Amino acid sequence: MRRLASLSLRQRLILGVAVVGAGALLVALLAIVIAQTSAADEQPLAFSHKTHAQNGIQCQFCHTGVAKGPVAGIPSVEKCMGCHTYIATDSPEIQKLQGYWERQEPIPWKRVNIQPSYVYFNHSSHVAAGVSCGSCHGAVAEMTVAKPVVEMNMGFCLDCHAEQENKDALWDCTVCHR
Amino acid sequence: MAEERQQGHKWTMIVDLDKCTGCQACVVACHAENNVPSPSEDEIIRGRANHWIRIERYWEGEYPNVKARFLPVFCQQCGNAPCEPVCPVYASYHSVEENLNVQVYNRCVGTRYCGNNCPYRVRIFNFWAPHFDPPLEQQLNPDVTVRGPGVMEKCTFCIQRIRRAREQANVEGRPLEDGEVQPACVQSCPTDALIFGDKWDENSRVAKMIPHERQFKLLEHLGTEPAVYYLKGGETHVGE
Amino acid sequence: MTNFTRRDFLKVGAAGTATAILAGCSQESERWVTLEPYVRAPEEQLAGIPSWYASTCRMCPAGCGIIVRIMNGRAVKIEGNPEHPVNRGKLCARGQAGLQLLYNPDRVTGAARQEERGSRKFKAVAWNEAINTLYEKLSAAGSAIGIWLGSSTSAHLHDLFARYAEAVGAPPPVYYDLYTGLNGYRALLDANAALFGQAALPTYNVARADVIFSFGADFLGTWLSATAYGVEFGQFRDQPYGKRGLLVQFEPKMSVTGAKADRWVPIRPGAEALVAQALLRLIADEGYGGSERAERAARLAGDVDLDEAAAACEMTREELATLARLFAEAQHPLAIPGAALAGTGNGTQAVAVVQLLNIVAGMLSVPGGVQFPPEVPAGLTAPQPSSYAEVQALLERMKAGEVRALLVHGANPVYDLPPEAGVVEALQRVETIVSFNPLVDETAVLADYLLPDRVYLEGWGYTVVQPAFGGMPAVSSQQPVVGPFHDVRSTADVLLTVARGIPAAAAALPWTDEVAFIKERITALPKGAQGGEDAEVRWARFLQHGGWWPETAPGSAPPELAAQGPIGVLPTTYDGDEADYPFYLHLYPSVLLGDGRGASLPWLQSAPDPLTTVAWQTWAEINPVTAEALGLKDGDVVRVASPHGAVEVIVYEFPAIRPDTIAIPVGQGHSDSGRYARERGAHALQLVGAAADEAGANFTWANVRVKITKTERQQALARLESTIDPGPDVHVPF
Structure with missing residues (x-):
């Protein structure tokens, strides 16, 4: 291998660009990895799952689709206002909520748990099989801000599927990929 | 050939060539259901018409005693699939549960070996990223992955419909009924030339129709064991 | 929403x-x-779970019921409504592609004005301003207006326009486009009026017939409803009488129906009436099918040269006699007069002569025979397609400057008629032209105002089903399955708003909006298969189930015969001298593009034509023997010329066409109508003259002769053909 000193200026430039390029690529890749596993940045409203859970509200009260179909769903502004027309109306965050309602504007929530587009997950199948919400979402009821505490990658899914009675059926690719 | 009932379902298609009018309803239904982009004029000329189901037209005889024969061709969901063993990354994979030959898009690295080895020419390679002139992307079916460039794709017997129906039946705690799942092509076919079901369900329409006196399988001699039965066109019994 | x-x-x-x-x-x-x-979450929609809404397809006027899959507020799939009597859950390629009309990238997104006609520079206009302008123009024009509707216009809008025209003293709306022209609606109506005294479109019970003679009726491809007839054909092939039926197709070029026929007869274009006459004669003279049928034939058969008829079918007289015997001796024979007949100069007579075969066989209002439409209650009637004479009358009024405002909805007259009809010249004499169409088509590009209507997936309406498939009177419902995708307004609502300010029209159009009008008309229907004692319940079920129809088909008595003797048919004459123009021209609507509407939708453009497997292009089908004689091969670009005009098309060597005939599909050759249609292929209507047939029912598009000259250019055909090669030793048994 030639020593760096013996390279021409042009070669050194090319090498330099290549090194910087590779570094940038690494940083970018890292950024994507971090982006995929880290929590969503700030939500438009400081909504606390903990407060609501402590008041005895079940997950399904707001995430109405969870036992009925693939998507758990996010409540409409109207649903929030069902309670917050009367409850905690003097809180600044609730006033923000009322602002959305008055403007008839949807709340731009940031997604917390995300799967790539080639993964098809069905909430209702898991609810029917008796899987608790916390098995995948962690102790959301304890969180003031929901965070993706469990890394939901393919290994995570398969680990659990492997333990089931109908393991063979649940290991089929078409269960999640279609 | 006696076939042993195994795990899961044996999804089977019957194509009655006596009824197929070549009308293309199934072709458009498939494009709509499976997010298959429309091939341009240029791509078709290059032999890259990306239809998951296509209707081949064969001429027979000479004018004036000429006949046109329509043959709908799509993935035959082979029991002994030539596309499977050649895939270096196991993206072309045999689903034991559904008894289908499936393509795992996120595994596929685009060697195109499977396409080369398929005698039915039903595997389609995405040379380009799919493009839908906005707002045509609104038509996309959210139940089906939009395949990226460099990926092989093909007919799935509408696996998304099969899985959705199975999951629903599961949640409701009941078995899947015959006719509950219909791939988009079968659903659309005006003349009922396409019939679909689980051959291992004794009460299914396909189980009752097979064996059939007019049945044959496409390129049967290759030993691919297709899950598609064709019924050849009949001859008239009237006069002449 | x-x-x-x-x-x-x-x-x-x-x-x-x-x-x-x-x-x-x-x-x-x-x-x-x-x-x-x-x-606010809509009660019936849950993320990730589809909702289905019933409506009616408007891609052609057949009135198929559809159900539309809605996911998260988006329409993502159209399927046939399984409850619907027309299509029984099935849907053709064109019907499914309706989604791409909704999401078409070239849709007119709001009201617009064009300063200079043809400039394609449209300036957005606020709807209030646009409606005001329309009001001013219409109130100034009074009765000097023209209303031109087409087959994608809902029956309710047709009704409202007709009421408006009557109120202001204008002639009734013209309902005519290339679809009604190429399907021969008017010739079919007039022929039945002459035979039975009622201008109705009958249906042909293909499912329960055993021997079918189809004279140029591509009922599995494009004629009236390929879906409804497709369902029936499937049942026909299920062999209801324990034997496989016989379908004989008489046509110069093999259609989809011809491909499925047991016997394809390459008849000389324009000779259909001659052959039908000959079959009647043979049944009468030879006494085929028993005394009753033979006696009826003797009464109704005209004089005919049997040798000429046999020669027109390229068969011997004996073979023709065999066909006559097969028809007459069948238990459930059925003769179907198709669209190709309607484009000849003697179309109405030709249709009537074919219909005589059914009369001779006693196949009126019986299973496997001709079924006449039962009456729909509550005064709901399908809009009747105008005759070509009525179209000509409107064009004359326009040319004479008697039309100050022209309203165009659902039709595209510039594309729908041959250039010689003078539509463009007539439009130039109209002060104000308003297009309500969703795309800037060939007519809208010459309009002053675009006031885009909602497309059918966004709008209200209904279709009174015509012809009544399965003998079932039906009103098919159309409701918005999604909210309007652009800033478009319902034309019916625009019309009702405008009419309120025009004293002559205000009393005739008192409804607050179109829904009030539709609801009033629909709730007047008696209880149907959907049940409901209460009017509100009936209305809800009308929308939920996709329409109104009775539980069972009421059945209808065979109509009284108005014709008691033979029908004389004028011999077909052709435009163009045989010496200069050696070939017959056979035009046919494209299976996928229909009358040209489908050209704007990429799913239809990119789907292969069933017989040639070609997509995106316009080709000329030429018998290989002819091609060889002319030194032509696949992919050669040729100039096809008639006495009326010329087009350049690509040669396709087609083995199932008469050697003396050239076939060209209609549907391409748009100068506008969006990016997928523009500047693509050729419009075969340029080869056709604008003369009316003997009855004034249609312009004559099926009696033209052409010549072919080779150009130096070549264009590869975008086609699939067949790719599976079983190898030389393997017989594929299909």
């Missing part, structure tokens, strides 16, 4: 419903998906 924006349904993504396009390995875009859930 007013409470969620389009961004909502774009963005209500969740695991399993993300629509983001997978690009390479990066899911970064998906990582930061923002959820914008509903402000």
Whole structure:
């Protein structure tokens, strides 16, 4: 291998660009990895799952689709206002909520748990099989801000599927990929 | 050939060539259901018409005693699939549960070996990223992955419909009924030339129709064991 | 539906419903998906679970019932309505592609004005201003207006326009486009009026027939409803009488129906009436099918040269006699007069002569025979297609400057008629032209105002089904399955608003909006198969189930015969001398593009034509023997010329066409109508003259002769053909 000193200026430039390029690529890749596993940045409203859970509200009260179909769903502004027309109306965050309602504007929530587009997950199948919400979402009821505490990658899914009675059926690719 | 009932379902298609009018309803239904982009004029000329189901037209005889024969061709969901063993990354994979030959898009690295080895020419390679002139992307079916460039794709017997129906039946705690799942092509076919079901369900329409006196399988001699039965066109019994 | 924006349904993504396009390995875009859930959640919609809404297809006037799959507020799939009596759950390619009309990238997104006709420079106009302008123009024009409707116009809008025209003293709306022309609606209506005294479109019970003689009726491809007849054909092939039926197709070029026929007879274009006459003569003279049928034939058969008829079919007289015997001796024979007959100079007579075969066989209002439409109650009637004479009358009024405002909806006259009809010249004499169509088509490009109507998936309406498939009187419902995708307004509502300010029309159009009008008409229907004692319940079920129809078909008595003797048919004459123009021209509507409407939709453009497997192009089908004699081969670009005009098309060597005939599909050759249609292929109507037939029912598009000259150019055909090669030793038994 030639020593760096013996390279021409042009070669050194090319090498330099290549090194910087590779570094940038690494940083970018890292950024994507971090982006995929880290929590969503700030939500438009400081909504606390903990407060609501402590008041005895079940997950399904707001995430109405969870036992009925693939998507758990996010409540409409109207649903929030069902309670917050009367409850905690003097809180600044609730006033923000009322602002959305008055403007008839949807709340731009940031997604917390995300799967790539080639993964098809069905909430209702898991609810029917008796899987608790916390098995995948962690102790959301304890969180003031929901965070993706469990890394939901393919290994995570398969680990659990492997333990089931109908393991063979649940290991089929078409269960999640279609 | 006696076939042993195994795990899961044996999804089977019957194509009655006596009824197929070549009308293309199934072709458009498939494009709509499976997010298959429309091939341009240029791509078709290059032999890259990306239809998951296509209707081949064969001429027979000479004018004036000429006949046109329509043959709908799509993935035959082979029991002994030539596309499977050649895939270096196991993206072309045999689903034991559904008894289908499936393509795992996120595994596929685009060697195109499977396409080369398929005698039915039903595997389609995405040379380009799919493009839908906005707002045509609104038509996309959210139940089906939009395949990226460099990926092989093909007919799935509408696996998304099969899985959705199975999951629903599961949640409701009941078995899947015959006719509950219909791939988009079968659903659309005006003349009922396409019939679909689980051959291992004794009460299914396909189980009752097979064996059939007019049945044959496409390129049967290759030993691919297709899950598609064709019924050849009949001859008239009237006069002449 | 007013409470969620389009961004909502774009963005209500969740695991399993993300629509983001997978690009390479990066899911970064998906990582930061923002959820914008509903402000108010519609009760019946849950994210990730589809809702289905029933409506009516408007891609052709057949009136098939559809159900539309809605996911997160987006329409994503159209399927046939399984309850519907017309299509019984099935849907053709064109019907399914309706989604691409809704999401067409070239849709007119709001009201617009064009300063200079043909400039294609449209300036957005606020709807209030546009409606005011329309009001001013219409009140100034009074009775000097023209209304031109087409087959994608809903029956309710036709009705409202007709009421408006009557109120202001204008002639009734013209309902005519290339679809009604190429399907021969008017010739069929007039022929039945002459035979039975009632201008109605009958249906042909293909499912229960055993021997079918189809004279140029491509009922499995494009004629009236390929879906309804497709369902019947499937049942026909199920062998209801324990034997496989016989379908004989008489046509110069093999159609989809011809491909499925047991016997394809390459008849000389324009000779259909001659052959039908000959079959009648043979049944009468030889006494085929028993005394009753033979006696009827003797009464109704005209004089005919049997040798000429046999020669027109390229068969011997004996073979023709065999066909006559097969027809007459069948238990359930059926003769179908098709659209190709309607384009000849003697179309109405030709249709009537074919219909005589059914009369001779006693096949009126019996299973496997001709079924006449039962009456729909509550005064609901299908709009009747105008005759070509009525179209000519409107064009004359326009040319004479008697039309100050022309309203165009659902038709595209510039494309729908041959250039010699003078539509463009007539339009130039009209002060104000308003197009309500969703795309800038060939007519809208010459309009002053675009006031786009909602497309059918966004709008209200109904279809009184005609012809009544299965003998079932039916009114098919049309409701918005999604909110309007653009700033478009219902034309019916615009008309009702305008009419309120015009004293002569205000009393005739008193409804607050179109829904009030539709509801009033529909709730007047008696209880149907959907049940409901209460009017509100009946209305709800009308929308929910996709329409109104009775529980069982009421059946109808065979009509009284108005014709008691033979029908004389004028011999077909052709435009163009045989010496100069050696070939017959056979035009036919494209299976996928229909009358040209489908050309704007990429799903239909890119789907292969069933017989040639060609997509995106216009080709000329030429018998290989003829091609060889002319030194032509596949992919040669040729100039096809008639006495009326010329087009350049690509040669396709087609083995199932008469050697003396050239066939060209209609549907391409648009100068506008969006990016997928523009500047693509040729419009075969340029080869056709604008003369009316003997009855004034149609312009004559099926009696033209052409010549072919080779150009130096070549264009590869975009076709699939057949790719499976079983190898030389393997017989594929299909």
